[in-house]
Amino acid sequence: EVQLAESGGGLVQPGGSLKLSCSASGFAFKNYGIHWVRQAPGKGLEYVSGISNYWRYYAQSVKSRFSISRDNYENMSHLDMRSLRVEDTALYYCVKDSHDPATIAALGPFDSWGRGTLVIVSP
């Protein structure tokens, strides 16, 4: 069974940093793209960042502040978030792609989602 477990969320002040982690199991991690999707309270889904074995991608709203990585030996992905803003407050989901997309144009669909980790940015 595919499992994705996020951790690292919490309360942080504006301008602060957090590092989210996603621990994966139940599939050959190195063969799949991994993405982060967030959902602000009461709002819709927003694609944040993704990583395959070929590329990394960041939404414009987080570019230069967030950094995504993956460890194919530990079966983990990390999302380093710096210069956090109030508008970054959201539930952050770790998401598995259905394949390892060679280009950003080929990503998806996302066939497994974690339960999310909550990030609150507040003074």
Next chain:
Amino acid sequence: SSELTQPPSVSVSPGQTARITCSGDALPKKTAFWYQQKSGQAPLLVIAEDNKRPSGIPERISASSSGTVATLTISGAQVEDEAAYYCFSADSSDFPLFGGGTKLTVL
């Protein structure tokens, strides 16, 4: 345009057909996937490539696309189909994005 536009809400009675649209300028060339999110749960993929349903998704859920509009259809909607539905695709620059979501009410 770098948006995928969905109606905020759709309401049907049980047994009726619900249709949820997703409009985007790049959709003639891009694949749209659909996700269902029930209250308090993580999203669930309901429509994958070529408008196919993943295992376990009921046959009453289907999808189609024509021009700049992708449509999710739930035939004979049931109370358990009540959820938010999101389309996912890309804009003309291949930037991935979600539609704003549609809250389906079945009552």
